Amino acid sequence: MPICGRPLGxxxxxxxxxxxxxxxxxxxxxxxxxxxxxxxTNQVNGVRLAFTNSLAIAEDVDEDGNVVSRKIYFTDSxxxxxxxxxxxxxxxxxxxxxxxxDTATRTTRVVATGLHFANxxxxxxxxxxxxxxxxxxxxxxxxxxxxxxxxxxxPFSTNLPILPDNVTWGxxxxxxxxxxxxxxxxxxxxxxxxxxxxxxxASYPKLRKVLAKIINTTILGYFTPKYGGxxxxxxxxxxxxxxxxxxxxxxxxxxxxxxxxxxxxxGSYRGEVRQVSRIPWDPKTRSTPLLDASSTTKSSGxxxxx
Numbered sequence: 001m002p003i004c005g006r007p008l009g010x011x012x013x014x015x016x017x018x019x020x021x022x023x024x025x026x027x028x029x030x031x032x033x034x035x036x037x038x039x040x041t042n043q044v045n046g047v048r049l050a051f052t053n054s055l056a057i058a059e060d061v062d063e064d065g066n067v068v069s070r071k072i073y074f075t076d077s078x079x080x081x082x083x084x085x086x087x088x089x090x091x092x093x094x095x096x097x098x099x100x101x102d103t104a105t106r107t108t109r110v111v112a113t114g115l116h117f118a119n120x121x122x123x124x125x126x127x128x129x130x131x132x133x134x135x136x137x138x139x140x141x142x143x144x145x146x147x148x149x150x151x152x153x154x155p156f157s158t159n160l161p162i163l164p165d166n167v168t169w170g171x172x173x174x175x176x177x178x179x180x181x182x183x184x185x186x187x188x189x190x191x192x193x194x195x196x197x198x199x200x201x202a203s204y205p206k207l208r209k210v211l212a213k214i215i216n217t218t219i220l221g222y223f224t225p226k227y228g229g230x231x232x233x234x235x236x237x238x239x240x241x242x243x244x245x246x247x248x249x250x251x252x253x254x255x256x257x258x259x260x261x262x263x264x265x266x267g268s269y270r271g272e273v274r275q276v277s278r279i280p281w282d283p284k285t286r287s288t289p290l291l292d293a294s295s296t297t298k299s300s301g302x303x304x305x306x
Contacts, residue, residue, distance in 0.1 A: 006082055009054035009074065009120075014067055021055040021074050023082040027101055027108075040072075041101050041108040049099075051077040051088075054120045054166060058127050058145070072101040073111065073130050073145065075118040086220040088117060090201070090212035092136035098143050112143045112151050120166030120256070125178055131156055133164035136198075138190060140164065140182075140238065157238035162186030162229040162245075163198065165269075166256035170232065171283035181241060181286075184231040185254040185266070187224060189245070197223050221270065228254035228266070232286070251277060264288065 009021030018030040026042030055074035079095040080088040096118030121132040128146040144152035169179035190196040226249035232241040255269040264281040
């Protein structure tokens with residue numbers, strides 16, 4: 001295990017404490033008032049977590065606005081660790097999980113298993129489901145977290161045109177007071193006109209097993225296209241509304257898109273372009289002035305070049 005951490009997921013609770021999903025160290029909490037960093041959990045049922053990835057916080061409040069319970073939902077993506085990501089991508093097995101950490105009882109339990117590289121996740125406004133991206137199945141899946149649906153899996157948005165990384169809520173709609181769409185970032189296109197090594201190898205399981213043993217993560221990086229994409233997905237139906245993309249290589253290796261104060265912030269995860277960039281975003285028109293008015297119609301939404 002590396003001495004230093006690999007924080008992949010970050011989220012603040014209502015008290016201002018920062019929760020961290022670290023690929024190697026597990027679920028952690030940074031208390032700014034106490035200036036303390038604490039590991040909350042790095043195992044479940046006596047088995048160490050392999051690849052802690054993303055997290056989302058659910059809080060129940062009483063009529064006075066006081067938090068009465070707080071649970072952290074997070075993904076354990078694979079049986080392979082981060083430094084062996086290539087093996088996971090070629091193997092593409094059902095080894096991902098969604099876990100729950102209860103801050104009151106300080107216990108961890110498994111919500112769902114059998115996910116294919118469980119990656120980013122968000123909690124629905126009614127706190128009955130989490131929506132998690134399965135990167136190696138190019139889909140979003142709903143996982144029940146309420147007492148009457150706990151652990152239930154439901155398809156939400158399938159056959160996505162990019163391999164999905166992190167999932168976030170788009171801007172708040174002024175009429176409903178809620179976000180009506182999800183934003184999903186990704187760096188591997190998989191629609192006609194783009195060669196996808198991932199899809200090409202899908203029909204050759206024996207070849208994938210061989211490649212998983214001889215190709216490491218560094219070599220795999222050379223096969224990753226210089227591409228960045230963001231999906232806008234209807235939060236009610238799972239329908240793909242639009243794919244915003246850069247096929248020129250200027251904005252590439254995207255892991256997350258997040259809205260804040262009139263901008264869509266884009267996070268890149270890799271190498272020389274590991275950075276945060278932003279583009280203006282109008283929540284009323286649900287568009288950016290940087291985009292040309294013309295677009296290419298697809299069976300699921302539209303494609304717009306960033």
